[in-house]
Amino acid sequence: MLLRLQKGLLAEQVEAVLALARELGYRTRFLDERSEILLLDGAGRPEHRSKFEDLASVKSVLDAGDARERHERDGRADTVVRVGDARFGGGFVSLIAGPCAVEDGDRLVDIAREVQRLGATLLRGGAWKPRTSPYSFQGLRAEGLARLAEAKAATGIGIVTEVLDPRDIAAIGEVADMFQIGARSMTNSTLLVEVGRTKKPVLLKRGLQASVREFLLAAEFILAQGNTQVVLCERGIRGFDTTTRNLLDVGAVAHLKRATHLPVIVDPSHAAGRSELVRPLARAGLAAGADGLIVEVHPDPSEVHSDGSQAVSPETFAQIVADSLVIAALDEKRVVLPEPVRATR
Numbered sequence: 507m508l509l510r511l512q513k514g515l516l517a518e519q520v521e522a523v524l525a526l527a528r529e530l531g532y533r534t535r536f537l538d539e540r541s542e543i544l545l546l547d548g549a550g551r552p553e554h555r556s557k558f559e560d561l562a563s564v565k566s567v568l569d570a571g572d573a574r575e576r577h578e579r580d581g582r583a584d585t586v587v588r589v590g591d592a593r594f595g596g597g598f599v600s601l602i603a604g605p606c607a608v609e610d611g612d613r614l615v616d617i618a619r620e621v622q623r624l625g626a627t628l629l630r631g632g633a634w635k636p637r638t639s640p641y642s643f644q645g646l647r648a649e650g651l652a653r654l655a656e657a658k659a660a661t662g663i664g665i666v667t668e669v670l671d672p673r674d675i676a677a678i679g680e681v682a683d684m685f686q687i688g689a690r691s692m693t694n695s696t697l698l699v700e701v702g703r704t705k706k707p708v709l710l711k712r713g714l715q716a717s718v719r720e721f722l723l724a725a726e727f728i729l730a731q732g733n734t735q736v737v738l739c740e741r742g743i744r745g746f747d748t749t750t751r752n753l754l755d756v757g758a759v760a761h762l763k764r765a766t767h768l769p770v771i772v773d774p775s776h777a778a779g780r781s782e783l784v785r786p787l788a789r790a791g792l793a794a795g796a797d798g799l800i801v802e803v804h805p806d807p808s809e810v811h812s813d814g815s816q817a818v819s820p821e822t823f824a825q826i827v828a829d830s831l832v833i834a835a836l837d838e839k840r841v842v843l844p845e846p847v848r849a850t851r
């Protein structure tokens with residue numbers, strides 16, 4: 507590892523850095539006359555980089571050497587995350603679709619059947635909803651979970667649903683095939699650690715104002731627990747312009763595909779905020795290299811309590827599926843379709 511120390515440090519401040527290096531098993535050597543560039547020679551571990559970054563005397567880690575963090579690509583092949591029929595990464599693209607929230611009424615089984623028929627391998631739908639206002643619909647919670655279980659039993663489709671509170675992990679894990687950590691929870695390290703401990707696949711959404719580095723370190727919390735089944739989701743970040751709900755950061759998608767071995771998917775719905783923009787953003791995300799999409803789909807958005815304006819119709823979702831087949835093929839990737847659809851294409 508190569509460190510740049512702050513200029514003009516006192517001898518005891520330099521000694522504190524050297525002491526930590528020795529404690530972690532490194533031999534040390536300054537590469538310059540001013541004793542600012544410090545080479546650490548020895549076997550690095552993923553947690554070492556942060557230990558040095560936390561020291562006030564260290565200006566920056568110039569090269570982490572083999573103290574690579576767990577998310578880093580570092581020449582590794584893609585991690586492939588399998589969830590039910592779905593596969594993300596390693597040349598596989600999968601599509602997740604469904605309502606924003608599980609709502610009252612008996613629509614969910616029909617929606618599950620419809621999106622599965624059209625090409626989704628996983629059903630999305632929040633039972634616990636993270637809302638900006640405490641007065642907005644907060645989700646049907648345990649009842650919503652029961653409805654997700656019903657949709658799964660009726661169709662066999664895998665379930666992706668959000669967990670907001672570590673205390674709900676066990677109950678949600680009975681039904682969910684993949685935990686969703688929403689944008690508002692990306693910095694909740696307690697929650698990240700606890701879903702990490704389950705070893706169940708996790709869909710981690712980028713925080714509204716999170717840098718790419720912060721996003722990757724959130725993933726690192728899960729990986730550090732030994733859970734390698736993490737799928738990153740770019741869902742748009744806050745921009746200055748309110749024309750779209752969020753700014754879909756396709757540059758980050760292209761970057762992440764190079765910087766990490768983890769699969770990356772795009773949520774065009776929360777980026778767009780308007781149904782007519784969802785399909786073009788879905789195309790952009792896949793063209794930037796995404797390994798999948800998560801799309802809010804509802805046959806009658808006028809009846810829903812959450813995110814109705816960005817829900818696309820099943821017909822539009824069918825077009826998104828057709829686009830995905832074409833765009834994935836450009837990158838020599840394959841869209842994984844549910845068994846009944848595969849048989850007819």
Ligand code: PEP
Pocket residue numbers: 606607632636687688689690711741773776
């Ligand atoms: C959602 O998926 O419905 C959701 C709330 O997403 P996000 O956390 O990205 O805002």
Ligand code: MN
Pocket residue numbers: 606607776802812813
């Ligand atoms: Mn939503």
